[in-house]
Amino acid sequence: MPYDPTSQSNLDEVKTNHIHLDLTVDFDAKTLAGSAELEVEAIADQVTKLILDTSYIVVRSVSTAVGEALSFNVEQRHEKYGSALVIHLPTALFMGEKTKIIVAYATTQDCTACQWLEPSQTVGKKHPYLFTQCQAIHARSLLPCQDSPSVKLTYSANITTPLRAVMSAVPSGETKNQNETTTFKFEQRQRIPSYLIALAVGNLEGREIGPRSTVWTEPEVLESAAWEFVDTEDFIRTGEALLTPYDWGRYDLLVLPASFPYGGMENPCLTFVTPSLLAGDRSLVDVVAHEIAHSWMGNLVTTENWEHFWLNEGFTVFIERKIIGRMRGKEHSEFSAILGHNALQESVSLFGKEHRFTALCPCLRGEDPDDAFSKVPYEKGFNLLYYLEKHLGGPNVFEPYLRAHVQQFAGRSINTKEWKAFLYSFMEEKFGKEKPPVDNKFDDTLAKACNHLCKKWSDSRHEQHPSGFASTDIEEFSSTQTVVFLEKMAEQEPLPHGHLDLMDQLYRLTTVRNSEIRLRWHLLCLKADYEKIYPEVVAFASSMGRMKMARPLLRTLYKAKNGAELARQTFLTHKSFYHPIAAAMIAKDLGLAK
Ligand SMILES: CC/C=C\C/C=C\C[C@@H](O)/C=C/C=C/C=C\[C@@H](O)CCCC(=O)O
Numbered sequence: 001m002p003y004d005p006t007s008q009s010n011l012d013e014v015k016t017n018h019i020h021l022d023l024t025v026d027f028d029a030k031t032l033a034g035s036a037e038l039e040v041e042a043i044a045d046q047v048t049k050l051i052l053d054t055s056y057i058v059v060r061s062v063s064t065a066v067g068e069a070l071s072f073n074v075e076q077r078h079e080k081y082g083s084a085l086v087i088h089l090p091t092a093l094f095m096g097e098k099t100k101i102i103v104a105y106a107t108t109q110d111c112t113a114c115q116w117l118e119p120s121q122t123v124g125k126k127h128p129y130l131f132t133q134c135q136a137i138h139a140r141s142l143l144p145c146q147d148s149p150s151v152k153l154t155y156s157a158n159i160t161t162p163l164r165a166v167m168s169a170v171p172s173g174e175t176k177n178q179n180e181t182t183t184f185k186f187e188q189r190q191r192i193p194s195y196l197i198a199l200a201v202g203n204l205e206g207r208e209i210g211p212r213s214t215v216w217t218e219p220e221v222l223e224s225a226a227w228e229f230v231d232t233e234d235f236i237r238t239g240e241a242l243l244t245p246y247d248w249g250r251y252d253l254l255v256l257p258a259s260f261p262y263g264g265m266e267n268p269c270l271t272f273v274t275p276s277l278l279a280g281d282r283s284l285v286d287v288v289a290h291e292i293a294h295s296w297m298g299n300l301v302t303t304e305n306w307e308h309f310w311l312n313e314g315f316t317v318f319i320e321r322k323i324i325g326r327m328r329g330k331e332h333s334e335f336s337a338i339l340g341h342n343a344l345q346e347s348v349s350l351f352g353k354e355h356r357f358t359a360l361c362p363c364l365r366g367e368d369p370d371d372a373f374s375k376v377p378y379e380k381g382f383n384l385l386y387y388l389e390k391h392l393g394g395p396n397v398f399e400p401y402l403r404a405h406v407q408q409f410a411g412r413s414i415n416t417k418e419w420k421a422f423l424y425s426f427m428e429e430k431f432g433k434e435k436p437p438v439d440n441k442f443d444d445t446l447a448k449a450c451n452h453l454c455k456k457w458s459d460s461r462h463e464q465h466p467s468g469f470a471s472t473d474i475e476e477f478s479s480t481q482t483v484v485f486l487e488k489m490a491e492q493e494p495l496p497h498g499h500l501d502l503m504d505q506l507y508r509l510t511t512v513r514n515s516e517i518r519l520r521w522h523l524l525c526l527k528a529d530y531e532k533i534y535p536e537v538v539a540f541a542s543s544m545g546r547m548k549m550a551r552p553l554l555r556t557l558y559k560a561k562n563g564a565e566l567a568r569q570t571f572l573t574h575k576s577f578y579h580p581i582a583a584a585m586i587a588k589d590l591g592l593a594k
């Protein structure tokens with residue numbers, strides 16, 4: 001029986017097999033209006049009602065496929081899980097019986113999945129833009145649905161809009177209407193959970209970057225995006241060589257405006273990515289390898305609920321690093337693991353060592369998954385798999401197991417118990433006595449130079465005029481090595497401001513384009529109360545909606561000397577720039593909301 005503490009749907013009685021959306025995009029009202037037709041099937045006997053998740057949605061009517069009106073009620077809002085929509089079925093359904101229900105509805109301005117951008121908030125400045133982010137439980141603010149990853153369905157959509165629409169599905173035609181709008185049609189024939197339904201509408205152009213890949217973005221960004229993501233096909237092929245053939249037809253990329261709240265989102269057929277990956281040197285494209293790895297881990301084999309999120313993310317990080325290892329060499333994937341381990345420690349210390357959200361499978365009953373989100377499921381999950389691979393016979397044994405895991409569970413939603421049972425059945429003879437927890441050891445070839453330079457700066461802290469440093473110190477560094485060097489520096493006692501002046505003068509860190517380096521430099525300076533950097537931090541945090549960057553910047557500014565008011569002012573002044581998910585999280589970080 002599916003279990004999901006974050007859904008109010010009657011998951012034990014009904015499952016949705018297909019949803020057809022017919023929606024019109026209204027940029028003036030900032031709403032989507034139309035209908036969702038759900039094909040549902042009873043998975044129990046005597047089912048008299050269908051309960052759907054909704055959040056800030058206006059339900060206009062509910063009917064059967066032949067137009068018979070059905071009675072319904074929208075329950076009082078649960079603070080975190082929204083308002084359950086209870087639909088009374090015309091006749092009780094028995095196990096295996098199917099029916100179609102049509103809900104006429106509109107989204108509202110409180111919709112947490114959608115961000116509606118004014119033309120001034122786009123790169124081109126001429127057209128408005130809409131995009132959605134449904135993971136974890138925001139699909140219910142876009143459409144009434146069983147908003148649980150335990151339910152997997154196909155979907156189709158007709159989206160009527162004045163600008164181009166793209167979705168996490170394959171385009172299946174477009175019709176020009178008389179009122180200067182076009183109806184874009186889509187079909188997703190693979191079963192997916194609701195959190196992978198995604199839509200973007202804007203002044204979008206596409207360019208082919210591979211045999212099954214087009215990059216979509218605003219025309220002003222198209223050239224640099226097509227250049228940056230040229231490795232896409234190689235990533236997919238490497239994933240296929242490791243696992244099973246890529247099963248989704250297209251793998252397109254959409255480069256969003258800067259307010260996109262994540263690095264990437266694995267929306268099937270169309271990964272959404274932040275423009276902060278456009279470093280100009282292809283140094284940040286590992287995020288694309290990560291999203292491609294989700295084509296198997298998360299999108300084919302899906303977590304049953306958000307408590308087992310590590311099954312999506314730990315497996316994805318593990319495959320991402322295998323792809324990087326095969327394409328660039330083992331020392332690179334190991335270096336990525338070191339970077340990930342630092343991020344894990346940072347997440348654990350932010351929550352507090354004993355905090356419930358540091359568990360691999362936290363209890364989320366009554367919790368908002370966005371509050372629980374951190375690097376823990378990614379990196380703890382990765383470390384568990386890394387350990388298992390090492391101790392169960394290495395890649396020769398473990399890679400066939402990974403393939404078998406995908407074959408066994410493709411198209412299904414699973415929990416940790418089912419994962420473990422299959423692992424044991426696959427290689428039972430290799431399990432011995434339980435061993436105490438260990439820290440994995442990673443190859444530190446690429447980390448050595450970073451640690452060495454960090455020590456040198458740290459040792460110089462008492463020198464009035466530090467000597468022995470030159471711009472050539474980091475000349476041979478990859479951008480990830482510069483990141484690790486700066487992260488290591490930030491773990492030490494703050495450097496005197498004169499040292500930071502010198503470091504900036506030599507390494508040109510304030511003017512660097514690479515967003516990951518810029519983030520670490522700003523954090524290092526903030527931890528030293530280096531006020532010279534504050535205007536740069538304000539500029540960065542108010543033009544970058546990726547939470548990985550905006551949140552630590554504003555949080556650290558808030559804690560820095562004379563920074564609290566500036567952090568709050570920066571957020572409040574630019575609140576409309578952030579996606580609703582990011583705005584809600586930053587408000588909590590800065591003590592402006594509960
Ligand atoms: C055990 C954790 C509990 C709940 C987490 C479930 C869902 C998390 C939800 O808040 C949404 C997450 C969306 C993530 C999308 C992409 C990330 O992989 C990006 C990582 C950060 C970045 O690179 O910007």
Ligand SMILES: [Zn+2]
Nearest residue numbers: 290294313316
């Ligand atoms: Zn991921």
